[in-house]
Amino acid sequence: MAGIYVHIPFCRSFCIYCDFYSELFSRKGSESFFKSFSEECALRSSWAASSGGIDTLYFGGGTPSLLTLEMLGRMMVCLADNFDLSGLVETTIEVNPDDVCSNPRDWLDGLKGLGFNRVSMGVQSFDDGILKWMNRRHDSREAVRAYSLLRDAGFDNISVDLIFGFAGLDDDIWMDTLAKTAALPGGGPEHVSAYCMSLEPGSTLTGLYREGKYAGMDDDAAAGQYSMLQKALAEAGYVQYEVSNFARPGKYSRHNSSYWKGVPYLGLGPSAHSLSITPDGRRMRSWNSPDLASYVAGNSLGGYELLTPEEEEEERIMLGLRCVSGARLEKSKAAPLVNDGLLVGLPDGFYRIPDDKLFISEYIIEKLL
Numbered sequence: 001m002a003g004i005y006v007h008i009p010f011c012r013s014f015c016i017y018c019d020f021y022s023e024l025f026s027r028k029g030s031e032s033f034f035k036s037f038s039e040e041c042a043l044r045s046s047w048a049a050s051s052g053g054i055d056t057l058y059f060g061g062g063t064p065s066l067l068t069l070e071m072l073g074r075m076m077v078c079l080a081d082n083f084d085l086s087g088l089v090e091t092t093i094e095v096n097p098d099d100v101c102s103n104p105r106d107w108l109d110g111l112k113g114l115g116f117n118r119v120s121m122g123v124q125s126f127d128d129g130i131l132k133w134m135n136r137r138h139d140s141r142e143a144v145r146a147y148s149l150l151r152d153a154g155f156d157n158i159s160v161d162l163i164f165g166f167a168g169l170d171d172d173i174w175m176d177t178l179a180k181t182a183a184l185p186g187g188g189p190e191h192v193s194a195y196c197m198s199l200e201p202g203s204t205l206t207g208l209y210r211e212g213k214y215a216g217m218d219d220d221a222a223a224g225q226y227s228m229l230q231k232a233l234a235e236a237g238y239v240q241y242e243v244s245n246f247a248r249p250g251k252y253s254r255h256n257s258s259y260w261k262g263v264p265y266l267g268l269g270p271s272a273h274s275l276s277i278t279p280d281g282r283r284m285r286s287w288n289s290p291d292l293a294s295y296v297a298g299n300s301l302g303g304y305e306l307l308t309p310e311e312e313e314e315e316r317i318m319l320g321l322r323c324v325s326g327a328r329l330e331k332s333k334a335a336p337l338v339n340d341g342l343l344v345g346l347p348d349g350f351y352r353i354p355d356d357k358l359f360i361s362e363y364i365i366e367k368l369l
Contacts, residue, residue, distance in 0.1 A: 002054055002055070002056075002258070002263055002265055002266065002325060003054065003055065003056035003057065003058065003254075003258050003263070003265045004054055004056070004057050004058070004062060004079070004083065004265065004267075004268065005058045005059060005265060005266070005267045005268070005272055005273075006057070006058065006059045006060070006064075006075065006079075006268050006273055007021070007061060007267065007268065007269030007272040007288075008019055008022075008059060008060070008061035008062040008063065008064040008066070008067065008269065008273070009022050009023055009033065009061065009062050009269060009270045009292055009295075010022055010023060010025035010026075010029065010033075010062050010067075011023075011024065011025060011062055011063045011066070012025055012063065012065060012066065012068055012137060013026070013135060013137055014135065014204065015134055015135050015136060016088060016133065016134050016135050016203065016204045016205045016208075016306060017134065017163070017166075017197055017198075017200065017203050017205045018200070018203055019180060019200035019201060019202035020062065020271070021062075021270055021271035021290035021291075022061060022062040022063070022125075025063070025066050026266065029250045029292065030067070030071065032292075032296045033269075033270075033292065033295070033296065034071065034074060034075065035296075036295050036298070036300070037075060037078065037268065037269060037295045038078045039298070040268055040269075040295075041078050041079060041081070041268065042066075042082055042084040044082075044234050044266060044268065045082035045083060047266050047274075047276065047324075052086075053084070053086060053087045053253065053266065054083055054084065054085060054088065054256060055087050055089050055090070055256035056085060056088065056089065056090045056091070056254050057079070057085070057088055057090070057091045057092070057093075057115075057255075058091075058092045058255045059075075059092065059093040060094050060114075060120075060360075061094060062197060062366055063094070063096055064093050064094050064095065065093070065094065065095035065096050065099035065100065066099060066104075068107075069106075069107055069110040069111070069114070071224055072093075072110075072111070072114055073110075073114055076114050076115065078282070083363075085115075088115065090117065090118055090157075090253075090255055090341065091115050091116050091117050091118065091136045092093045092116070092118040092119070092120055092159075092255060093111060093116045093119060093120070094119075094121075094122065095119055095120070095122075095146070096121070096136075096138060096226070097121060097122075097123065097138035097142045097143045097145075097146035097147075098117060098137045098138040098146075098179065099150055099334045100121070100141055100146035100150065101138075101142050101145055101146050101149065103151070105153070106326070108149060108150065108153035108155075109130060109148070111153075112153065112154060112155070112165040117155075117157060117353050118157040118158075118159070118253075119150055119155050119157070119158050119159070120158075120159040120160075120191075120193075121146065121147065121158065121159070121161065122161045123143045123147075123160050123161060123162060123181070124161060124162060124163045125140075125158055125162070125163065125169075125173075126140040126143065126144075126176060126177045126180040126181070127140065127173050127176070127177065129175065130168065130169065132189060133168065133366075135204075136161075136274070140180075140222055144180075144184065145146070146219050147160075147184050147189070148185050149183065151185050151186050152369050155229070156186075156190070156350065157190050157191070157251060158189045158190055158191070159189060159190065159191035159192065159193060159243040159253065160181055160184070160189040160191070160192050160193070161192075161193050161194075161195070162177060162178075162181065162192065162193070162194040162195070162196055163194070163195055163196075164194060164195075164196060164197070164222070164226070164229060164230075164317070165196035165197045165217050165221075165222035165225055165226070165227045166197035166216065166217055167178075167214060167215050167217050167226070168328075169217070171224070171225065171228065174228060174229075175223050175228060175232065178228065178229060179202050179232070182232070182233070182236035183263065184204075188236060188288060190248045190251035191245070191246070191247045191248070191251050191252070191253060192233060192238060192245075192247075193244055193245050193246075194229050194244055194246070195244050196222055196225075196226065196359075197216075197217070199216070202214045210348075217312070217363055222359075223359045223360075226358075226359040227356070227359075230355060230358075233246045236342070240324060240355065241257075241323060241324050241325075242257075242260060242322055242323045242324070243255075243322045243323075243358050243359075254346055256321075256346075259287045259319070260275070260319045260320070260323050261319070262275075262283075262315065262316060263275075264277055264297075267287070267288065269288065269291035269295070270286050270288055270289065270290055270291060270294075270300070271287070271288055271289070271294040272287070272293050273287045273288075274286045274287070279304070282306050282307065283306070283307045283312055284304055284305070284306050284307070285304060285305050285307065286301065286302075286303065286304035286305075287301075287302045287303055287304070288300045288301060288302050289301070289302035290302070290317075302349065314369050315369055317329065317365065317369065318365050318369070320363050321351075321352065321353055321361060321364070321365050321368075322361060323351070323352075324352055324355075325350070326346050326350040326351050326352030326353075327350065327351065327352075328349045328351075329343075329348050329349070329351045330346070331349070333368060334351045334368075337351075337367060337368070338351070340356065341357070342354075342364045342367070343364070
């Protein structure tokens with residue numbers, strides 16, 4: 001089955017490391033967006049018929065938690081009017097801790113009433129100095145309070161995002177963040193996504209790097225923090241199922257796992273990407289323009305590409321090896337990497353990257369491709 005991703009293109013401020021498309025939030029801008037969103041849903045409604053059904057829905061951004069219940073409700077009605085959502089098993093919304101804390105309690109109750117059964121919260125760190133440097137809108141106390149409010153509202157599937165591997169994050173601060181994550185109320189979150197800081201083309205951080213105002217962290221130090229992450233979360237009872245993702249048993253992200261399995265998905269909103277199967281069986285990627293003005297004007301499509309058989313095979317290997325379930329490979333192709341300790345064999349011709357080599361997964365995958 002397939003999933004739908006909804007991109008909310010609004011933020012109140014911009015994090016130093018982020019280059020996901022968003023605009024400063026305004027009521028006028030949001031009304032224009034909702035009108036065009038409704039039109040896009042109607043235009044893409046036939047997509048579901050060829051996708052085998054929809055089982056996941058994901059509101060990302062941007063900052064979906066900026067929206068009122070009335071706004072979110074209108075979007076859910078629009079989705080339900082155009083797509084069969086009867087098979088949904090996972091409906092996720094991304095939230096910022098300060099939005100959770102500043103909204104009344106009935107906002108959280110309303111999220112549950114709209115069908116959201118999973119929350120992904122961007123915490124990133126429990127160090128206030130680092131949060132300020134990142135230009136996050138919350139502090140560590142708000143992160144804990146927001147998490148507690150989510151628990152009190154009955155959310156039993158919470159994911160927390162963390163970031164490591166950047167200048168200024170020493171190992172003691174990183175270990176403290178990991179310990180505080182695992183100690184959050186209710187036995188800690190059901191899911192943790194942890195990403196190594198990267199220099200994205202459009203981010204403020206990349207600009208600082210080019211100006212010589214940010215040096216980054218060397219690869220060995222970042223790899224050390226990745227190992228700390230793996231060890232700390234394993235000891236806390238989490239299972240790593242993908243390079244950057246850890247979950248309690250049975251609590252992996254169904255939506256993101258579909259991406260890695262190559263399942264078709266539909267992206268709605270400015271900059272959203274989609275994967276579909278053409279009538280003749282080709283796999284096609286398409287993407288919306290990362291521009292709200294173009295989206296509102298009705299020019300949502302940014303481009304598309306039909307994958308060649310060679311590209312499909314490369315993508316299957318790349319996505320499969322990001323996961324601990326691995327990918328099926330020709331024995332002759334895998335053997336040299338097995339001999340070097342970069343791959344281990346699994347049943348039925350599958351191979352995976354060993355846990356202690358997942359940090360260099362891109363390097364290993366490049367050797368295969």
